[in-house]
Amino acid sequence: MTVTLAKTAGFCFGVGRIVDFVRKAAESGNVYTLGPVIHNKLVTEELRGLGVLAIDDLSEAVDENALIVIRSHGVPPSVYAALAASKRRYEDYTCPFVKKIHRLVSEDAAAGRAIVILGDAAHPEVIGIKGHAGENAVVLDSAEALATLDESKEYTVVAQTTFHTEHFERLSAEIAAKLPRARVINTICNATRERQAEAEALSKEADVMLVLGDRGSSNTQKLLEVCKKNQPKSFLFESIAEIELKNLPAGGKIGITAGASTPSAIIKEALLSMSEFETTTATSTENFEEMLNESFVTLHTGDIVKGTVIQVANGEVSVNLGYKSDGLIQRGQFSDDPDVDPANEVKPGDEIEVFVVRVNDSDGNVQLSKKRVDAQKGMSELEEAAESGAVVSGKITEVVKGGVIAIINGIRAFVPSSQVSNRYIEDLGTFKGKELDFNILEFDKAKRRIVAGRKELANKEADSAREKVFGTLEVGAKLPGTVSRIADFGAFIDLGGVDGLVHISQLSWGRVKKVADVLKEGQAVNVTVLDVDKEKGKISLTLKDAESNPWYNVDQRYEIGSIVEGRVVRMVSFGAFVELEAGVDGLVHISQIADKHVIKPEDELKIGQIISVKITDIDMNNQKISLSKKAAEGVAEYDEAAVEEYAAEEAVEVVEEAVAEAPEE
Numbered sequence: 001m002t003v004t005l006a007k008t009a010g011f012c013f014g015v016g017r018i019v020d021f022v023r024k025a026a027e028s029g030n031v032y033t034l035g036p037v038i039h040n041k042l043v044t045e046e047l048r049g050l051g052v053l054a055i056d057d058l059s060e061a062v063d064e065n066a067l068i069v070i071r072s073h074g075v076p077p078s079v080y081a082a083l084a085a086s087k088r089r090y091e092d093y094t095c096p097f098v099k100k101i102h103r104l105v106s107e108d109a110a111a112g113r114a115i116v117i118l119g120d121a122a123h124p125e126v127i128g129i130k131g132h133a134g135e136n137a138v139v140l141d142s143a144e145a146l147a148t149l150d151e152s153k154e155y156t157v158v159a160q161t162t163f164h165t166e167h168f169e170r171l172s173a174e175i176a177a178k179l180p181r182a183r184v185i186n187t188i189c190n191a192t193r194e195r196q197a198e199a200e201a202l203s204k205e206a207d208v209m210l211v212l213g214d215r216g217s218s219n220t221q222k223l224l225e226v227c228k229k230n231q232p233k234s235f236l237f238e239s240i241a242e243i244e245l246k247n248l249p250a251g252g253k254i255g256i257t258a259g260a261s262t263p264s265a266i267i268k269e270a271l272l273s274m275s276e277f278e279t280t281t282a283t284s285t286e287n288f289e290e291m292l293n294e295s296f297v298t299l300h301t302g303d304i305v306k307g308t309v310i311q312v313a314n315g316e317v318s319v320n321l322g323y324k325s326d327g328l329i330q331r332g333q334f335s336d337d338p339d340v341d342p343a344n345e346v347k348p349g350d351e352i353e354v355f356v357v358r359v360n361d362s363d364g365n366v367q368l369s370k371k372r373v374d375a376q377k378g379m380s381e382l383e384e385a386a387e388s389g390a391v392v393s394g395k396i397t398e399v400v401k402g403g404v405i406a407i408i409n410g411i412r413a414f415v416p417s418s419q420v421s422n423r424y425i426e427d428l429g430t431f432k433g434k435e436l437d438f439n440i441l442e443f444d445k446a447k448r449r450i451v452a453g454r455k456e457l458a459n460k461e462a463d464s465a466r467e468k469v470f471g472t473l474e475v476g477a478k479l480p481g482t483v484s485r486i487a488d489f490g491a492f493i494d495l496g497g498v499d500g501l502v503h504i505s506q507l508s509w510g511r512v513k514k515v516a517d518v519l520k521e522g523q524a525v526n527v528t529v530l531d532v533d534k535e536k537g538k539i540s541l542t543l544k545d546a547e548s549n550p551w552y553n554v555d556q557r558y559e560i561g562s563i564v565e566g567r568v569v570r571m572v573s574f575g576a577f578v579e580l581e582a583g584v585d586g587l588v589h590i591s592q593i594a595d596k597h598v599i600k601p602e603d604e605l606k607i608g609q610i611i612s613v614k615i616t617d618i619d620m621n622n623q624k625i626s627l628s629k630k631a632a633e634g635v636a637e638y639d640e641a642a643v644e645e646y647a648a649e650e651a652v653e654v655v656e657e658a659v660a661e662a663p664e665e
Contacts, residue, residue, distance in 0.1 A: 006198045006257040015260055018072050018093040026050040030066035035124055037071050039217035058082055073124040074098040076131020096365055097161050097189045105133035108156040119160025126160050155182040161189035162219040165196050190310050190318055190326045196226050199257045203227040206255030209234035213259030220259030299323050303356040312343045327366040334370050337397055337407045374410030381409050386443035395435050399428045419453030422462055465497020473532045483523045491519050493527055493541055500539030507543050509550050509583030550583030551623050560615050563632045568609045576601045586625035595630045
């Protein structure tokens, strides 16, 4: 027969860690554990023989000098409070995955969210989680129990770390349908998920599945359920002594898995016994003990290894390294670019290379870095680019004194302000977040000093863009553009790599004092081409739209001889310009300001003054209007009715005189 051992069989990292610690601590004195360290009778008996006593309550800890150990299942906050009050010495060996759940439910409960825990309400791990989740937390283990939830509340849903993966996925889907505002977080331990997935795959191929572990262990029972779903001939054994080797099929395929609380000694014993019973391994050339010992990789700080992404959550990436515990890439170790979201870069199942920062951190994880691997690869590529002059791509991420920082091939490079563009840039912040091409100007590997620039590239890009633009520009063409720079005399408009100039006189039909009053850098505009000088490389533009020209139909809106009001807007030596409407000015010649000799226009008028003027001429071809202030005032001095009455009386007198002087017949 062929025997295949699941790679993830046996102690998980959290269980192995606490068992090793308790064994060593027992050498120095009495040790109490809050509940059995592990759900395995053989291990519990072994520890009891070493003087390790499992207690259910602190009051049972008679020896006040003994060390108290919090097991991997974790405890409610009330236990920590009691330990602090009693000033007892203790060590917290709560599983890192369980601690993470404690933090999640505590924070969300404080934010006003209701907590739902998927799991066994009587399990010590769930009791601990519920303690951190507050009084309103509920524990559910079936779809029927979902009916008790209030749809008006915002829920956060977590799971016992050993919860059945398939059961969790099914319940999650039903919760999402019933409670669309619920936040469902998969908190099943990575080791549990892997163990169950591998057991499921193995049970589909095997003729018989053997599950080694304690019958009182939650994760072992779930493994048995997973195996039985695919292979009815799945059996749970606590030790090799229970297995009747003679009843196993001589030519069949035997699959073996073990719960997280199953010691490696039990697995080894089973494998060795079966090896002696003329079994073969999956590789056929190794004995089972060698296969077991080689099932875990060895990691050291500084190693660069490959792993498989397990999940991406809250900006952190969990990675399966084939090690006894999973690796964790914190967001700051994923990329040098702070804007990069790991969830957009990798997904579960992806294989990635990582740098081992620390084999065991305070939470029992392997701390990893992706950006260090990228940096090592990127450094070699940048060195080659510096030597060959090759163009490399990067992203500008921050503005610093004297320039900007660009991430190129995962490496931070300094770009001096003079090298960011081929022209002066007042606000370097406008380049932040842009993907650009660079040349490596300076490369010092020892000092990790890298200076990049794109001025030469920008000049080439500008030349290329200039040829393209000048080849298509026509006078009268309307084009979109962006204000690239503002000067006193006008604004430069980027037409796609080439700048054109809008003179201040072409900004508006009305009078403009400052360019900044009309435009801002970065503003999108539509311009019309006035002139193109290819030899000098100059393009003249206007923002004036002919359709909105205020001089259109001026001769129909104003009549010669009519009196109108206007505002004095400009003084010259020969007169004053009066604005009749935005964009339409008329000239009051100095001789037409008053019915007397005027030396200076400002002696009689002030800028901004509203005056009445008479329109004396309109020249549409040259867009000129002649005005007279004294003519308007002269007409205003006479009463038209009085003038008519006077004229009539004068006519009567003339007639009477004529009659009197006529000769009599």
